[in-house]
Amino acid sequence: MSSLDVRTVDLRAINSLTKYPSIPTYHALDPRDGGLLAECVEFTGPATLTEKIDGTNARIVVLPDGAYLIGSREELLYARGDLIGNPALGIVDALRDVAERLTGAAADDRVMVLYLEVYGGKMTAASRHYTSSRQVGHRLFDVAVLDDPAPMLSWATQRISAWRDGGGQRFLGEADLVARADALGLATVPRLATVAAGELPREIDKTHTFLVDHLPRTTVALDGPAGRSEGLVLRTADRSVIAKARFQDYERTLRRREGRR
Template sequence: MRSISLESLNSATKYPSILTFHERGPRGTLTETVVEAFEEDVLATEKVDGANARIIAFSNGDYIIGSREHLLYARGDLIANPKDGLVEALRPVADSLWTTGGGGTQALVLYLEVYGGKIGRNAGQYTGQGQVGFRMFDAATVSGEILARTLAEVATWREQHGQQFFTEGELQDLASEEGIELTPRLGTFRASEVPTGIEEMHAFLTSRIPATNVALDSEAGRRPEGLVLRTHDRKVIAKARLADYESTLRVRSGR
């Protein structure tokens, strides 16, 4: 870990933004234009509303915990960045990892959503008692060759979709090996079963996820955030937030 640039590591392991399934239009409402069209089977998973985090693990047992934008803690640090309680929540997971990123400076990156507690305005939908949970939603490997590049080169590589994410099968295997729960899997659908209209997608969301599946206690509000739709090889991925469809339909109805 000492032989690589932490700036390059941070850039290479940042999680890319996921586009909305429908394009955004005026006033933030959605249009009927589908941004990410599916031609293969589509896996629907629950989109958990919390703080995006990552664990970057190396073959020698070193690891770094980061938020979406920043690296917060490295194994052995005396002081951890307290942002959103991410390090406190994920350090036991990182300490127990036995799957490694491979030889040399290759890194295994686990992407997790930490939620509940006081994380975000929707924390109360997951807990009424201040509990904190986490779920893994993606994983990738980053080679030592990439980490040896300059910061500008790494940024270009990432923007050109150079990150090698796990397929659904690989992600399931990793979660099983490490004993880490994934975001809930809500079924696989044929591409033709995924609705392309605003009203139809709203109905799809309310029927497939009427309440969150990751509530941490009985006092949780349980309102869901939405779905992430992806092919099993992850080449096509999009998100559909319930609130976006509700607000769009309210604007259309004049309410």
């Protein structure tokens, strides 16, 4: 696909087109102090709960011609065939072999973007919760497909950002995501439960209890005793609604409430 030849294409456009969008917190964050507000994301129908792993966000962009790019959340770090890649956070070392296996996985003129959490090693301060010997792991948490990216390559950066932040990217729904992961031989972030929307807690204290009940410890420890997890991600089957709930946000908010008494 000549229009996406990584040697000639505007990589800034590819980078912006394939960045992972921010997802909201289940309870809204107060911009004044980072505490949680009573307002929460509305779900309808069943919500799938997955573990939110405390690592670093990474992506593999698979092109139809067999080329691929590896990136962090903010920048592209490596293209297939590079002699030297950006070593930032060890992402390229962790994912290069995976990316090599995926060449040819994109179909027709589509671009497939796989979003993975790379964790353990020395990724974050939370790595100790997953490994005692600095092992590194990765789990797939989302897949997006760009059906016809060529016309967007000439867009201004601001237009691409607005398109992305406005939900322009097409993400796979739950069933297709799991099926794609199985077909590619990739482990996903753990599926913990499916909960009816009416059974989701709305109060901040009850949501913290909900987190503890569903995820007392991480389920993806690489070695040694399992430590704490970062929290949960909640999503509808079609991924039209998605939100994250992090232990630290609820603990911070509840401590402040207790301190005011």
